[in-house]
Amino acid sequence: MSVAAAADPAMGITLDKVTKRFPKRGSDEGFVAVDRVDLHIDPGDMVALLGKTGCGKSTIFNMVSGLLEPSEGKVSVAGHDPFHEFDWFRGKVAIVFQNDRLLPWRTALQNVELGLELLGVPHEERRKQAMDWLSRLGLKGHEHDYPHALSGGMRQRVSIARAFATNAGLLLCDEPFSALDEMTANRLREEFSALVRENRKTAVFITHSINEALQIGDRIIVLERPAKIAYDVRLDRATGEAEKEAIRDRIKEVLAL
Template sequence: MTADPEILFEQVSKTFGRGGGEFEAIYDLSFAIGRGELVAILGKTGCGKSTTLNLISGLIRPSRGRVRVQGHDPYADFTRYRGKIGIVFQNDRLMPWRTAIENVALGLELNKVPRQKRLEIAASWLQRLGLSGHENNYPHALSGGMRQRVSIARAFAGEPDILLCDEPFSALDEHTGNALRDEFRALLRQTGATSIFITHSIDEALSLGERLMVLGRPAHIAYEATIGVDMSETEREAVRGRIRRVLAGDAAEQPA
């Protein structure tokens, strides 16, 4: 890791006002992610994963502690990050009145890339995601898997420094999700962007991340592991078992 982390959380807590009281979604969360790292964040539904991403993208600010992205405060300096952060959501969030290629080109348009250039870039990303011939289709004419491919193309097309992926395959059927997961990992490796991949699936986390952070509830680091490419199946199984116990222990402490 470089001296200057790309993403830094220092004792971050986030509370939401709820039912007249305070609800703690994140408690004392600290971590540092270096440039180019690919990190999987794993945790059960409701443990604060999306809230963590929202803090990184500067949509919300912490109640306590410090968040820094490329050395700056993403909430206070929100506009600084335009085009630098790409996000893939669980649902594609495409604009229904724009064609596939226009959806992919949207970020480039906001970044003032000239029209011809942005259509070229968008077309090449659609091609890389296997959607040649569907450039001019509207989202309603595409399957769920294809729509998610368009939203992935949109995130990559802007060549962001940071890619945030919030359970992007969890709304797809297993077969479609598996096919896309492998391609997606290859693309992530090629771009070299700092990437955070959020998931509630242990297998998905193990297959995608090099570094794995397991969050307890409210969000804090409950367990961390590094997954080496040369890791044996026995070692993998040990990590898997440990994660299961960590997640189960969390459930025992905090019944839903």
């Protein structure tokens, strides 16, 4: 069975009164990173999770990805618990990190094939899909280059191709363009957004940049510390520049508090 046939559709996310505490010396309560967050993300949404460093964005990200268990409340993705049902999510969630995390001993093509290989996709099929995604991301002719021969932007394109190649329904993105120059990052944001919409994925995109959130998000959620939702706004293609400027001003007000 092909990955395309086996893949799940875009998946929704729900946080129900979720709190996350970490142990803290001298405190019985511990350090509260996330404080009773209620949040629902519809299948197919592209959400920018925006906030200052240390506001709890990454903690929410790690609970949604199944790497952390909430202290209280419930996290569910497509009706499943990502921490306790971690194996169910194999091939259904893909992560794009801040750094490309390519294996230096594998070519661009072999790096894109990695997720498919781990899922047991036959060689010919995974090679075809990897080649297709490298081509779609503008890397035709670089399939057999090793990471050291690629620019930072090209390496991140390989990382994005690797995420899309598995046809996962949910993409989790941890500031994937923050290490790139602004022109390269801008082009990749536009391409990434188009691919998410074209392929009908759900995407959660962590950022601390207002400009990036406005460019990426169908919905922007601004967090205050400890993580609580301070502002939640939807945008669409009809959202004009004047309205975007008003949203930008409101986000600045929230972040200044």
